Amino acid sequence: MGQPSLKKVKDAFYELPVVDLRRDCDPSVFKFSSTADIEPLKGTIGQNRAVESIEFSLGIKTKGFNLYASGPPGVGKTSTIKDYIDIKAKQEPIPSDWCYINNFNDTDRPLAISLPPGKGRELAKDMDEVVVHTREEIPKAFESKEYEERKTRIANTFETEREKGFAEIEKKAEERGFTVDITTAGIMTIPLLKGRPLRREEFSLIPEDQKKEIQQRGEELQSEINEVLTRVRKLEKETKDKVQELDKEVALFAIGHLLQDLRDKYNDIPKVLTYLDQVEKDIIANLEDFKPGERQAVAIPGLEALQRPVSFDRYKVNVIVNNAEQKGAPVVVELNPSYYNLLGKTEYKAQFGAMSTDFSMIKSGALHRANGGYLIMHVLDVLTSPLAWDALKRAIRSEEIRIELMGEQYRVIPATTIKPEPIPLNVKIVLIGNPHIYMLLYNMDEDFRELFKVKADFNVEMDRTDEHIQKYAAFLREQVAEAKLKDFEPSGAAKIVEYGSWLAGDQLKLSTRFQDVGDLASEASYWAAASNAPLVSAEHVKKAQDHKKFRSNMIEAKIQEMINRDIVLIQTEDSVVGQINALSIISLGDYYFGRPSRITAKVHLGTKGVINIEREIEQSGPSHSKGVLILANYLAGQYAQDKPLSISASLTFEQSYEGVDGDSASSTELYALLSALSGVPIKQNLAITGSVNQRGEVQPIGGVNRKIEGFFDVCKARSLTGDQGVMIPIQNVVNLMLKQEVIDAVNEGKFHIYPVKTVDEGIQVLTGVEAGQRKEDGTFPEGTIHYLVNQKLKDMANLLREYEIPEEFEGRERRKRGGAAAQHS
Numbered sequence: 048m049g050q051p052s053l054k055k056v057k058d059a060f061y062e063l064p065v066v067d068l069r070r071d072c073d074p075s076v077f078k079f080s081s082t083a084d085i086e087p088l089k090g091t092i093g094q095n096r097a098v099e100s101i102e103f104s105l106g107i108k109t110k111g112f113n114l115y116a117s118g119p120p121g122v123g124k125t126s127t128i129k130d131y132i133d134i135k136a137k138q139e140p141i142p143s144d145w146c147y148i149n150n151f152n153d154t155d156r157p158l159a160i161s162l163p164p165g166k167g168r169e170l171a172k173d174m175d176e177v178v179v180h181t182r183e184e185i186p187k188a189f190e191s192k193e194y195e196e197r198k199t200r201i202a203n204t205f206e207t208e209r210e211k212g213f214a215e216i217e218k219k220a221e222e223r224g225f226t227v228d229i230t231t232a233g234i235m236t237i238p239l240l241k242g243r244p245l246r247r248e249e250f251s252l253i254p255e256d257q258k259k260e261i262q263q264r265g266e267e268l269q270s271e272i273n274e275v276l277t278r279v280r281k282l283e284k285e286t287k288d289k290v291q292e293l294d295k296e297v298a299l300f301a302i303g304h305l306l307q308d309l310r311d312k313y314n315d316i317p318k319v320l321t322y323l324d325q326v327e328k329d330i331i332a333n334l335e336d337f338k339p340g341e342r343q344a345v346a347i348p349g350l351e352a353l354q355r356p357v358s359f360d361r362y363k364v365n366v367i368v369n370n371a372e373q374k375g376a377p378v379v380v381e382l383n384p385s386y387y388n389l390l391g392k393t394e395y396k397a398q399f400g401a402m403s404t405d406f407s408m409i410k411s412g413a414l415h416r417a418n419g420g421y422l423i424m425h426v427l428d429v430l431t432s433p434l435a436w437d438a439l440k441r442a443i444r445s446e447e448i449r450i451e452l453m454g455e456q457y458r459v460i461p462a463t464t465i466k467p468e469p470i471p472l473n474v475k476i477v478l479i480g481n482p483h484i485y486m487l488l489y490n491m492d493e494d495f496r497e498l499f500k501v502k503a504d505f506n507v508e509m510d511r512t513d514e515h516i517q518k519y520a521a522f523l524r525e526q527v528a529e530a531k532l533k534d535f536e537p538s539g540a541a542k543i544v545e546y547g548s549w550l551a552g553d554q555l556k557l558s559t560r561f562q563d564v565g566d567l568a569s570e571a572s573y574w575a576a577a578s579n580a581p582l583v584s585a586e587h588v589k590k591a592q593d594h595k596k597f598r599s600n601m602i603e604a605k606i607q608e609m610i611n612r613d614i615v616l617i618q619t620e621d622s623v624v625g626q627i628n629a630l631s632i633i634s635l636g637d638y639y640f641g642r643p644s645r646i647t648a649k650v651h652l653g654t655k656g657v658i659n660i661e662r663e664i665e666q667s668g669p670s671h672s673k674g675v676l677i678l679a680n681y682l683a684g685q686y687a688q689d690k691p692l693s694i695s696a697s698l699t700f701e702q703s704y705e706g707v708d709g710d711s712a713s714s715t716e717l718y719a720l721l722s723a724l725s726g727v728p729i730k731q732n733l734a735i736t737g738s739v740n741q742r743g744e745v746q747p748i749g750g751v752n753r754k755i756e757g758f759f760d761v762c763k764a765r766s767l768t769g770d771q772g773v774m775i776p777i778q779n780v781v782n783l784m785l786k787q788e789v790i791d792a793v794n795e796g797k798f799h800i801y802p803v804k805t806v807d808e809g810i811q812v813l814t815g816v817e818a819g820q821r822k823e824d825g826t827f828p829e830g831t832i833h834y835l836v837n838q839k840l841k842d843m844a845n846l847l848r849e850y851e852i853p854e855e856f857e858g859r860e861r862r863k864r865g866g867a868a869a870q871h872s
Contacts, residue, residue: 052830053727053816053830054816054817054819054828054829054830054831055815055816056811056815056816060811060812061801061802062772062799062800062801063780063783063800063801063802065790065793065794067780067783068783068785068789068790068793068800069554069783069784069785069787069790070511070545070548070554070555071541071545072516072541072544072545073541074536074537074538074540074541074585075537076513076516076517076541077517077520077540077541079520079537080536080537081534081535081536082520082523082524082527082535082540083524083527083534085520085521085524086521086524087521087524087528088518088521088522088524088525090130091123091126091127091130092509092515092518092522093506093508093509093510093515093557093559094123094127094505094506094509094559096503096504096506097116097118097124097127097503097504097505098127098131098503100114100501100502100503100504101114101127101128101131101503102131103501104475104477104501104503105131105135105475107501110446111497111498111499111500112500112501113443113475113476113477113499113500113501114128114475114476114478114499114501114502114503115426115477115478115479115480115485115499115501115502115503116128116477116478116479116480116502116503116505117480117482117485117502117503117504117505118481118482118504118505118506118507119482119505119507119560120481120562121560121562122505122506122507122559122560122561122562123505123559123561123562124503124505125380125423125479127505128423128477128503129378129380129423132378132421132423133378135376136375136376136377136378136420136421137374137376138375139375139376139420140375140376140419141370141373141376142164142368142370142373142376142377142420142473143161143162143163143164143368143370143419144161144162144163144164144165144167144168144366144368144369144370144371145159145160145161145162145167145366145367145368145415145418145470146159146162146167146171146364146365146366146367147159147160147364147407147409147468148160148322148364148365148406149361149362149363149405149406150406151325151326151328151361152325154361154405154406154465155465155466156465156466156467157365157405157406157409157465157467157468158318158322158468159467159468159469160316160318160319160322160364161318162316164370164371164373165369165370165371166313166316167364167366167368167369167371168366168369170313170319170364170366171363171364171365173309173312174309174326174363176305177302177305177306177309177326177362178362178363180302180305181301181302181305181330181337182337182359184301184305185298185301185302185334185337185338186337186338186339187301188297188298188301189294189297189338189339190339191297194297197293198290198293201286201289201290201293202286204286205282205283205286208279208282209279209282209283212275212276212278212279212282213229213275213279215275216229216234216271216272216275219268219271219272219275220268220272223264223265223267223268224238224239224261224264225237225238225239225264225265225268226239226244227272234272234276236265236268236269236272238261238264238265245261294331294334295331295334298330298331298334298337299327299331302330306323306326306327309323310323329361329362330362336357336359360405360407361405363407365406365408367391367409367410367411367415368415368416368418370419375420376419376421377416377417377419377420377421378417378420378421378423379413379416379417379420379421379422379423380423380424381413381422381423381424382425382428383428383432384413384429384432384435384439385432385433385435386432386433386434386435386438386453387412388412388413389412389413389414389429389435389438389439389442390414390438390448390449390450390451391409391411391412391448391450392409392410392450393408393409393410393450393452393464393465393467394408394409394410395408396408404464405465406465406467409450409465409467412448412450414442414448414472414474415448415470417474418470418473418474419473419474420474420475421474421475421476421477422474422475422476422477423477423479424476424477424478424479425478425479425480426478426479426480426484426488427480427484429478430484433453439476440495440498443472443476444494444498445469445472446471446472446473447469447470447472448469448470449467449469450467451466452464476498476499478499482504505559506559507551507558508551508553508557508558508559509559510555510556510557511547511553511554511555511556511557515557516544516557519543519544519547519557519564520535520540520544522561522565523535523540523543523568526565527568527572530565530569532568532569532572532583533572533576533580533581533582534582534583535568535571535582535583535584536582536583536584538584539571539582539584539587541585542585542589543564543567543568543571543588544557545784546567547564548784549752549784550563550564552749552750552751552752552782552784553782554781554782554783554784567588567591567592567595568583570591570594570595571583571588571590571591572587573591574587574590574591574594575587596638599635599637599638600638600640602635603633603638603640603642603757606642607760607761610761610764611761611764611765615702616645616701616702617643617644617645618645618731619732619761619762619765619768619771620731620732620768621731621732622728622729622730622731622814623729623731624722624723624726624727624728625647625648625649625650625719625720625722626645626646626647626648626719626722626729626731627645627646627647627715627719627722627729627731627735627813628643628644628645628646628715628731628733628734628735628758629643629644629645629646629712629715629716629734629735629736630642630643630644630711630712630715630734630735630736630754630755630757630758630773631644631707631709631711631712631736631754632709632711632749632750632753632754639750639753640756640757641750641753641754641755641756641757641758642757643734643757643758643761644700644701644702644703644712645700645701645702646698646700646701646712646715646716646719647698647719648696648697648698648716648719648720648722648723649696649697649723650695650696650720650723650724650839651695651696652693652695652843652846652847652850653694653847654693654694654847655695656679656692656694656695656696657675657678657679657682657694657697657698657720658695658696658698659671659672659675659699660697660698660699661699661700661707662675666703666705666706667706667707667708668706668707668708668709670708670709670710671707671708671709671710671713673710674709674710674712674713674716674738674739675698675713675716677710677713677740677741678714678716678717678720678739680741681717681739681740681741681742681743681806682694682717682720684741685743686833686836686837686840687840688825689825690840690844691844692840693840693843693844694724694840694843696720696723696724698716698719698720700712709748711736711737711738711748711749711750712736712738713737713738713739714735714736714737714739714745714746714776714806714809715735715736717739717806718735718806718809718813721810721832721836722813722814724836724839724840725832725835725836726835727814727816727832727835728814729813730770730814730815732762732768732770732771733771733772733773733774733812733813734754734758734773734774735773735774735809735813736748736751736754736773736774736775736776737774737775737776737779737803737809738776739806743805743806743807744805744806745776745777745803745805745806745808745809746776746778747776747778747779747782748775748776748779751775751779751782751783752782752783752784752785752786754773754775755773755775755785755789755800756786756789758771759773759788759789759792759798762798763788767797767798768797769796769797770799771797771798771799772799772800772801773799773800773801774800774801774802774803774812774813775800775801775802775803776803776804777802777803777804779802780802806818807819807820810832811832814832816830816831816832817830817831817832818831818832818833819831819832819833821833
């Protein structure tokens, strides 16, 4: 039986007209001669969903409704959030100042004081003045004539009474036949013999009864002396108490009015009043620090440098948050949210060979400064800083800021340090990050779900409406003002709008990646300035795009060169069985481009099915492997209804030495298989992209513009023949924003773009042979692709049964027996 004649396609294939290849922006839509004539953009555009989430999170006061701003870089997350928060913050009350003061009862636990905005700095200044005046007034008071006179009177009274006591002791001693010797070491009693002191050796010679009588009189005298000495000591203590009361009286007279003025000034803040009472008590208890000439350290030879000077820092007020200059609630953007930058820290200083600290060395963190307002951070910065994420969650949950040494809760042996009193926390936290981090935190961190209940999703695109086009121009005006660029004329603004659609990859959309749009505007302004043009025109925007591409496309140029030199094999003419040009994307981070690749298919007798060579060597990503499995099941569904699919086929990307992923080549691989099975060659002047489902429908893919332009550049380098082109899914037509060079070639009939819906349409374009519709009896029309493929598979099934390899037959029989045994059990 001979090969049936091919059934050629009669009608011409549908080809995209030029009007569908790009959506231009008519400069006449702008009613200005220069962007200098319009107002800069206010607010944000194209982010209605994100804006609603922001407003909701900022408005609700319930605990846990903090905000996570999710979106890719460059869509304006930070600026949008900052703008909305700034507006809301100005309408809210100014939060309190916060200070740390010395805890005179326990210096290791400094106390926190909340004061009205601006009062913290005032209290610190007032206390500094109190110390200065106290150090001046107390010495003056103790140097006064009145103080000396009163102190002398007290001392004289004591001396008089003490002399009386000693005189009484001498009298009692004389009455009992003794004399006394009063020294600094004490009072010694000496018995008298015939009016003179009795010596020790003489005492041993006198009779025993006389000794006893002297001893008895001595004991009685000693008892009377002790009574007098007790009275003198009591008098001495009373004298000291009187001096202390005098010192207290004089000191209070000198400084009492200073502290009373502060009590009157801060009478509505109980904690300050308590603090002032403690300050007064401490000053009185340590008057020696203030008295003139007191506390003179005894010089120790060689150790003079170790003698500590008197410090008055214990009376200072450490203001860690000063909201005196605030105009509403604070808005803090923390760019380095480390543990200490978030929660604050206690600094240390070296003193006398050891590290020491006190309340005056407590420093605030971002949470302190944002307390009562808003704190904005990038989530990745928080997560990558050791212990910062756990500390942040702990502060939000407990609603207090606790300053601790980093990792103190994990230490085996706690370090000696101060424990500042925690400060109540009332702040709205805003985290900025990408969707991937949000999903990881949401699924792996239960605390995250409770603490960040609002997500603001920032879109990367918006509808290309007249309103948004005008706002694009307003954005350019804003960029001009902020970055000091040249203004744009309508043609330049129109090109920027077209660039926005190109970024979005959709004729009906505009990109909201305003960072990229702004970068292009800056580059276009540079080229306008280089040519001394007064305004930025379409020519300058085009030049900026070309130079931006040239700076980034070295790898693309090298690949194009290898294709032109036939180092990388790509055919752009003739027809070949089982060989096809696929289109893929290579991303270099800041730049991506389309690269043509050759896919080949080989078919032989066997039952292994479709083998993906990339998968066999573990270079196939999951999406690519899925695409190959789908096309294999398409073959089974299409041709294995009346026979087993007895086939062994292989697919591979030729000259591919890196990993392959994505399913955008699955339709291309299917076309290669159909060609190999049918024996009908595929036109090599075409390149194909598009995924396929099990029903044979071609599905849209990404990067269509770069893919088309990549194959166009290959064809142009080899000279355009007029029959070259690209086949794309019809759904991708709306994504076309091709460069002008491709559009001109299509307009001149030198390049073609074919949209297809199904595999049947695609195989007809590639081979010029009808695909063939299944008839009611289940067969296909002779000469069609499906007929040839079906016939080939039928022949292979028959051959397999006729020439079946014994090992394969035995293996199949063992599997049958195993299945039967399993069913029986």
